[in-house]
Amino acid sequence: MRSSALGVRFSDQYRTVAESRILDTLLLGGWAYEQDKPEAITATRQALDRWIDMGLGVRLGPTGERLFDPVEVLNVLKKLGLEGRDHFWADRYVGTGRRLVTDLMANTKQGFRVDFRRTFNLGANLIGKGLRLRAPLPLRSVYGESLEVEAFVDGSPEAQLRVSDGRLEARLTALTEGTVTLGAKLAFSSAATSPPAVVPPFSPYLKSHEGLVCVSDQVNALAHSLAGPSADRNSVVRAVWNYMMDELICGAVHYDQIPAEGPCDWILQTGWYDCQIGSALFVALCRARGIPARVIGGHVLYRRAPTNHYWAEVWLEEKGWTPFDFLSWDLSLGGRDLQWRDHFYGRIDDRMVTQVLPFEFTGALGVALPNVWHILQTVKGSGVEISMVAVNTEPLYSDVVSISD
Numbered sequence: 001m002r003s004s005a006l007g008v009r010f011s012d013q014y015r016t017v018a019e020s021r022i023l024d025t026l027l028l029g030g031w032a033y034e035q036d037k038p039e040a041i042t043a044t045r046q047a048l049d050r051w052i053d054m055g056l057g058v059r060l061g062p063t064g065e066r067l068f069d070p071v072e073v074l075n076v077l078k079k080l081g082l083e084g085r086d087h088f089w090a091d092r093y094v095g096t097g098r099r100l101v102t103d104l105m106a107n108t109k110q111g112f113r114v115d116f117r118r119t120f121n122l123g124a125n126l127i128g129k130g131l132r133l134r135a136p137l138p139l140r141s142v143y144g145e146s147l148e149v150e151a152f153v154d155g156s157p158e159a160q161l162r163v164s165d166g167r168l169e170a171r172l173t174a175l176t177e178g179t180v181t182l183g184a185k186l187a188f189s190s191a192a193t194s195p196p197a198v199v200p201p202f203s204p205y206l207k208s209h210e211g212l213v214c215v216s217d218q219v220n221a222l223a224h225s226l227a228g229p230s231a232d233r234n235s236v237v238r239a240v241w242n243y244m245m246d247e248l249i250c251g252a253v254h255y256d257q258i259p260a261e262g263p264c265d266w267i268l269q270t271g272w273y274d275c276q277i278g279s280a281l282f283v284a285l286c287r288a289r290g291i292p293a294r295v296i297g298g299h300v301l302y303r304r305a306p307t308n309h310y311w312a313e314v315w316l317e318e319k320g321w322t323p324f325d326f327l328s329w330d331l332s333l334g335g336r337d338l339q340w341r342d343h344f345y346g347r348i349d350d351r352m353v354t355q356v357l358p359f360e361f362t363g364a365l366g367v368a369l370p371n372v373w374h375i376l377q378t379v380k381g382s383g384v385e386i387s388m389v390a391v392n393t394e395p396l397y398s399d400v401v402s403i404s405d
Helices: 019-031 038-053 070-082 088-105 140-146 217-226 233-247 263-270 275-288 327-331
Strands: 066-068 111-122 130-136 148-154 160-164 167-173 178-189 293-300 308-316 320-324 351-356 373-380 383-390 395-404
Touching: 019 038, 019 066, 019 070, 019 088, 019 373, 038 070, 066 070, 070 088, 070 373, 088 327, 111 130, 130 178, 140 178, 140 351, 148 160, 148 167, 167 178, 217 233, 217 263, 217 275, 233 275, 233 308, 233 327, 263 275, 275 293, 275 308, 373 395
Parallel strands: none
Antiparallel strands: 111 178, 111 395, 130 167, 148 178, 160 167, 293 308, 293 351, 308 320, 373 383, 383 395
């Protein structure tokens, strides 16, 4: 049974994002097709006011402006939606998500053109230091010879730019405060979905500890309780999927609250996960039953919302690496709409894959990150800006992603 709590601990420490930016994130999630319409802005303001009346935390800034925690906002709107107390999530977020998915399915093109730019904000503390800044690129192991990369760097003429599989890297010395942008114009075809001819060694995909993937005693016990000892691989995967769809909530988390020694246990205790740590739990539960599984990272290719995302893959003998994505949780109103519940069970739509863990990954960003931070996703021109900011709202870096014809 799903928990009635919000999963994450909330306090004024996290309530640092101005109302205007919170509205922008809600407009992207709920009105990606109509975010500029006055009625969209009005309806979103009214929804935010309703949630405050229903318990959403808010803090007043020094000049009286309202400040919010974006994680708290998202979890509150989903919880109120699940309880039937507010319809913004079902009408706007779920409705918009389904339209994004349906529009991509109707796309008959075989290839994509993506403009990706990552801008780092270099503060005074970095002046004189040698930096190795990194940004993700599509994996050639996924897209083969169809992948084209036209890379560039702005803001540092002396930077040494290097392109490798899945990674764009710039080495430079920070001479002044300011910004440095790593970018690339990308072209690639849809990823192949046929099983590989060569079966990979499975031991790396059965490890009990790998980043957020942790097969603890609690995870192991749960995995064996979900399906009997004689259950075949497909039955186990189905049982794990059903558990995560029915018993847990896909929302947002504060990663500083997740213990390094038991990240998957934390999900089981709180009842909430996001796409990254939820994929890690799915992988851990599969590995606990001897089923090879791994976490995949990249971006969805929805033209109106090309945002970063994680999902999981499981090795099935008859299919090879098979994807499972908990975007289905939102699309199906928390698993309750059977038409959408299994939409990404054993399949996904076209994605820009940049990480196949544990071997293919972007690596360290190149600048130190604080323990506590926010990710904000808002509309930027014809694409989306994905910003990482410290809780004091100091910008750390931002990605701008757009898809062109």
